[in-house]
Amino acid sequence: MSTETCPPPTQKTAAIIGGSLGGLAAAQALHQNGWQVTVLERAPQSMSHKGSGLGYVNVAAWESLCQRPMWRRGRRASRAQGSFYYGDLWAFLYDSLPPGTVQFGTTITEIGHEEENSQPENDVSSKSSETSLPVVLGKSYDLVIVANGGFSSLRRYVLEDQDVEPTYA
DSSP: OOOOOOOOOOOOEEEEEOOSHHHHHHHHHHHHTTOEEEEEOSSSSOOTTOOOEEEOOOHHHHHHHHTSOOEETTEEOOGGGOOEEHHHHHHHHHHHSOTTOEEOSOOOOOOEEEESOOOOTTOOSOOOOOOEEEEETTEEOSEEEEOSOTTOTTHHHHHTTOOOOOOOO
């Protein structure tokens, strides 16, 4: 009888470039699904003091994403409390992530690639294909999400040869 055991699954890793609402929401979703997440944000500190009114939000959706109740003005958040501010929503997402997830003061100017399987081209002993892992600041990740805004200098890594300029409705 064989006593071979499978190695434990490795935790997937993700780097999210940009720590605004979109980046933190992506981090929260990945974290809840077992990923080890690092958010790299250019701003030197918390963004809970930034922004202005965003209007009304779906409180239930935010609570579902963060898996905790949202409190505002000393009571459970609701639409009846009026419009929400960017900083309130940012703080709610940020506070829902494990400590140390967001690295402030980190500017990313490029995304590299590392070969995951570096077998010689003529080696046909393995049926797995070569895949390229993204590298940020010298570290390989299973996934990199570029969420650093409409005027991102990293847009070229996502859109490749497309020359797309941001527009606003």
